[in-house]
Amino acid sequence: MGHRLSPDAIATLLSNPKPDSLSDIPEIIVQITKLEPKGKSYGFDANDGKMKIKAIFNSRLSSEITSGNIQNLGLIRILDYTVNEIPSKSENYLIITKCEVVSPAPEMEIKDEIRKEEAGIIFKPKQEHEIKIEVKKEPSGILLKPKREMATKSAAQIVHEQHRNMAPTARMAMTRRVHPLVSLNPYQGNWTIKVRVTSKGNMRTYKNARGEGCVFNVELTDEDGTQIQATMFNDAARKFYDKFQLGKVYYISKGTLRVANKQFRTVQNDYEMALNENSEVEEASNEAAFIPETKFNFVPIDQLGPYINSNELVDVIGVIQSVSPTMSIRRKSNNEIVPKRDITIADETKKTVVVSLWNDLATNVGQELLDLADNSPVVAIKSLKVGDFQGVSLSTLGRSIVQINPDTPESNKLRCWYDSDGKETSMASVGSGLSPSTKSGARSMYSDRFSISQITSNPSLGGDKPAFFSIRAYISFIKPDQSMWYRACKTCNKKVTEAVGDGYWCEGCQKNDTECSLRYILVVKVSDASGEGWVSVFNEAEKIIGCSADELDKLKSEKEGSSYQLKLKEATWNPHLFRVSVAQNEYNNEKRQRITVRAVAPVDFAAESRYLLEEISKMKDSP
Amino acid sequence: MDTSSPAIFVNGESLQMYVGKKVRSVVQVIKSDGGDMIGKSTDEHQWTIKGLSSAPLMSYVEVIGVAESNQSICAELWTDFGKTFDAYSYNQLCQLANGEFKALFL
Numbered sequence: 001m002g003h004r005l006s007p008d009a010i011a012t013l014l015s016n017p018k019p020d021s022l023s024d025i026p027e028i029i030v031q032i033t034k035l036e037p038k039g040k041s042y043g044f045d046a047n048d049g050k051m052k053i054k055a056i057f058n059s060r061l062s063s064e065i066t067s068g069n070i071q072n073l074g075l076i077r078i079l080d081y082t083v084n085e086i087p088s089k090s091e092n093y094l095i096i097t098k099c100e101v102v103s104p105a106p107e108m109e110i111k112d113e114i115r116k117e118e119a120g121i122i123f124k125p126k127q128e129h130e131i132k133i134e135v136k137k138e139p140s141g142i143l144l145k146p147k148r149e150m151a152t153k154s155a156a157q158i159v160h161e162q163h164r165n166m167a168p169t170a171r172m173a174m175t176r177r178v179h180p181l182v183s184l185n186p187y188q189g190n191w192t193i194k195v196r197v198t199s200k201g202n203m204r205t206y207k208n209a210r211g212e213g214c215v216f217n218v219e220l221t222d223e224d225g226t227q228i229q230a231t232m233f234n235d236a237a238r239k240f241y242d243k244f245q246l247g248k249v250y251y252i253s254k255g256t257l258r259v260a261n262k263q264f265r266t267v268q269n270d271y272e273m274a275l276n277e278n279s280e281v282e283e284a285s286n287e288a289a290f291i292p293e294t295k296f297n298f299v300p301i302d303q304l305g306p307y308i309n310s311n312e313l314v315d316v317i318g319v320i321q322s323v324s325p326t327m328s329i330r331r332k333s334n335n336e337i338v339p340k341r342d343i344t345i346a347d348e349t350k351k352t353v354v355v356s357l358w359n360d361l362a363t364n365v366g367q368e369l370l371d372l373a374d375n376s377p378v379v380a381i382k383s384l385k386v387g388d389f390q391g392v393s394l395s396t397l398g399r400s401i402v403q404i405n406p407d408t409p410e411s412n413k414l415r416c417w418y419d420s421d422g423k424e425t426s427m428a429s430v431g432s433g434l435s436p437s438t439k440s441g442a443r444s445m446y447s448d449r450f451s452i453s454q455i456t457s458n459p460s461l462g463g464d465k466p467a468f469f470s471i472r473a474y475i476s477f478i479k480p481d482q483s484m485w486y487r488a489c490k491t492c493n494k495k496v497t498e499a500v501g502d503g504y505w506c507e508g509c510q511k512n513d514t515e516c517s518l519r520y521i522l523v524v525k526v527s528d529a530s531g532e533g534w535v536s537v538f539n540e541a542e543k544i545i546g547c548s549a550d551e552l553d554k555l556k557s558e559k560e561g562s563s564y565q566l567k568l569k570e571a572t573w574n575p576h577l578f579r580v581s582v583a584q585n586e587y588n589n590e591k592r593q594r595i596t597v598r599a600v601a602p603v604d605f606a607a608e609s610r611y612l613l614e615e616i617s618k619m620k621d622s623p
Numbered sequence: 624m625d626t627s628s629p630a631i632f633v634n635g636e637s638l639q640m641y642v643g644k645k646v647r648s649v650v651q652v653i654k655s656d657g658g659d660m661i662g663k664s665t666d667e668h669q670w671t672i673k674g675l676s677s678a679p680l681m682s683y684v685e686v687i688g689v690a691e692s693n694q695s696i697c698a699e700l701w702t703d704f705g706k707t708f709d710a711y712s713y714n715q716l717c718q719l720a721n722g723e724f725k726a727l728f729l
Contacts, residue, residue, distance in 0.1 A: 606707075606709035606712065609709055609712035609716075610709070610711075613712060613715050616719065620723075
C-alpha cells in the first residue's frame with residue numbers, strides 16, 4: 001500500500017470542524033468502512049487506524065460511489081468537509097463535500113500495521129461472517145476485495161481454502177452479503193443480489209447474420225423496489241428459463257452489467273444485466289414475504305399523452321367499462337394468428353382508455369374480466385406500451401401483469417370513487433378529447449393549420465394517402481333530412497344488420513343482440529373566413545350537436561318536431577377546432593375530395609389569439 | 624349597429640394620442656377610490672377610471688368612455704369580463720390597431 005492513513009486524522013478533523021478555506025485543511029487521508037446507501041447519499045465510518053467517526057458523502061458524490069470509484073475499504077484524501085455535532089447524541093459526524101480517491105480497497109480494514117501480517121481469517125465478532133472470496137480470472141491476478149475484514153492472503157492460499165472449505169451449494173446457502181440493486185455497476189463483479197422475478201418474458205428465437213439463437217429476459221426487483229432487466233441468450237437461456245419462475249425469489253451472482261440501451265429499456269435503470277452459463281442462480285427458500293409484491297407506478301389516464309410511442313412502459317389502474325369478445329388478429333410479420341381482446345377502463349380523471357390484451361391475457365384473464373364486467377371490477381395492469389391509435393391506446397406485452405380487484409389502497413380508492421361519483425359521470429375518451437393538457441392533442445390542433453379554402457381549392461390533396469390538417473371553423477348548416485346515424489353493435493361499434501328473427505346481427509362479433517346503439521354518421525357544412533365546405537362526421541358529432549345519436553333520434557321521432565329542429569339550430573354557428581383528413585374518392589367516374597372530421601375540440605380563445613398574433617407577425621416578416 | 628362614434632382600442636402607451644376622444648380598453652380593477660376606480664392597463668400603466676365604483680376587485684373590465692388625460696378615462700359604459708383574460712393578446716391588439724392596421728379600425 002503506497003499511501004498511509006494520516007495519523008490522528010479524525011482528531012485533526014474534530015479540532016477544526018468548519019474550516020474557513022480549502023487551504024486551511026492539512027493532508028487528511030482516511031479509510032472508508034461500512035459504506036452503505038443512506039437515501040440519495042452514502043454514509044460510512046471514516047477510519048484513521050485508531051479512531052472512527054460516522055460520516056456521510058455529499059449527495060453530489062453519489063455517482064462516484066455507484067461507479068465504483070470510491071469504494072468501501074478504499075482510501076480517500078479529504079479536500080473539503082464539515083464536522084457537525086448531533087446534540088442529542090453528543091456524537092460528531094463528518095460531511096465530505098470534496099475528496100479524491102487515493103487508493104482502491106485493499107484486502108482489509110486497516111487496524112494498525114501489526115495485524116496485517118497475521119495469517120488466517122480474522123473475524124470481527126460483531127459482524128457477519130463472509131467467507132466467500134472470488135478470485136477473478138484476470139491476467140494481472142488481482143485479488144478482489146471481499147468487503148469484510150480479512151488478513152492478507154496469497155492467491156494460492158485462497159484457492160486452496162475454496163477447494164477445501166465448502167461445496168458451492170453450501171457456500172451459497174450461508175448468510176451472504178446481499179447487495180442492493182442500486183449499488184451494482186459494471187466495474188465491480190463481485191456481488192450477490194436477492195431479487196424477486198417480477199416479470200418473465202417469453203423465450204424468443206431469432207435469426208441474424210451471426211446465426212440462430214434463443215433469448216429471454218426477466219425483470220428483477222429487490223427489497224428496495226429497484227428494478228433491473230436481466231437477459232439470457234442460448235445456453236444460459238436454456239439453463240435458466242425453467243429455473244426462473246414468476247414471483248419467486250432468487251440469489252443471483254456472477255452476472256455482467258452493461259449500460260442499458262435507452263431505446264429498448266423498459267425499467268428505470270441505467271444498467272441492464274446479462275447472465276451467462278457461469279452465472280449462479282439459486283432459489284431462496286422461505287422468502288415468500290420478503291420482497292414487496294409487484295410494484296406499480298400508476299399513470300392517471302389523462303396523463304398518458306407524453307408516453308405515446310415512447311419505449312417507456314406505463315402502469316395503469318381503472319374500472320372496467322366494457323370488455324370486448326376475443327378477436328383473432330393475423331400478425332403481418334409471420335402470419336401467425338394471435339388472440340386479442342379490448343377492454344375500456346376509466347379512472348378518477350374522468351377519462352377512458354382502451355387497453356388491448358394479447359395472447360394469454362386476452363384468452364384467460366380477458367375471459368375472467370368479461371365474466372366480471374357487470375360488476376365493474378378494478379383492474380391494475382403493469383408494463384403497457386402506449387400507442388397513438390385513436391389518440392391514445394394501451395397494449396399489453398409478454399411481460400405485462402394484470403391484477404383484478406387487487407387489495408391495495410389505490411384500488412380501494414378507485415372503487416370508492418366509482419361507487420359514489422364515477423358510475424354516473426359521463427366520461428370522455430382520453431384520445432379524442434385533445435384537451436390542451438395532452439401534449440399530442442394540443443399539438444395537432446395547432447399544427448398543419450389550413451383555411452377551408454386552402455383545402456377545397458386543392459383537389460390533389462390526399463391523393464396517395466389521406467392528408468391531415470386542423471381547421472377552425474363554424475358549423476354553418478346541418479341538413480335535418482339526412483339519416484344522421486347507423487345502427488351499431490354495442491360491443492365493437494361496427495354496423496349491424498337486422499337479424500332474421502328479432503334483434504340485430506353483428507358480422508364482426510358473430511353474434512346477435514336484441515339491442516343496438518345508434519352512432520352518428522352525417523355531413524355538415526362548415527365555414528370560416530376563407531370559404532365553406534362539406535365534411536363527414538362520425539361519432540364526434542356528439543360534441544357538435546351536444547347529445548348522443550340515440551337522444552337526437554328520440555327528439556326527431558317526437559310528434560311535434562320542433563325540438564329536433566331547435567337542437568340542430570343551436571348547434572349552428574358555433575366555432576370548433578377540427579382535425580380533418582382529406583382523401584380522394586371516385587364517384588361516378590369523377591374524382592371527389594372527401595373531408596372527414598377525426599377529432600373535435602373547443603376553441604381556446606386565448607390560445608387562438610396567440611396563434612393569430614404569430615401568424616400576423618409571420619406575414620409581416622415574409623416579403 | 625351604430626357606427627357613428629367608434630371607440631378606439633387603447634392601452635397605456637396609446638391613450639395619450641386620443642385625449643378628448645372616445646376610447647375603449649380593458650383594465651384590471653386594482654382598487655376603488657370613492658366614486659372612481661384605479662385600474663391597471665394591459666401594459667401595466669395605472670389609470671383612474673371615473674364614474675365606476677362597483678367593479679369587482681381583480682376582475683378585468685372593458686371600459687368605454689372619453690379619455691380625460693393620458694392616465695384617466697371618464698367611463699360611460701363598462702362590462703365585466705371576469706377573472707380570466709389574456710392581457711397580452713389584448714395589448715398586442717391595441718398596438719396593431721394603432722399602428723400599421725389603424726386603417727382597419729378608424
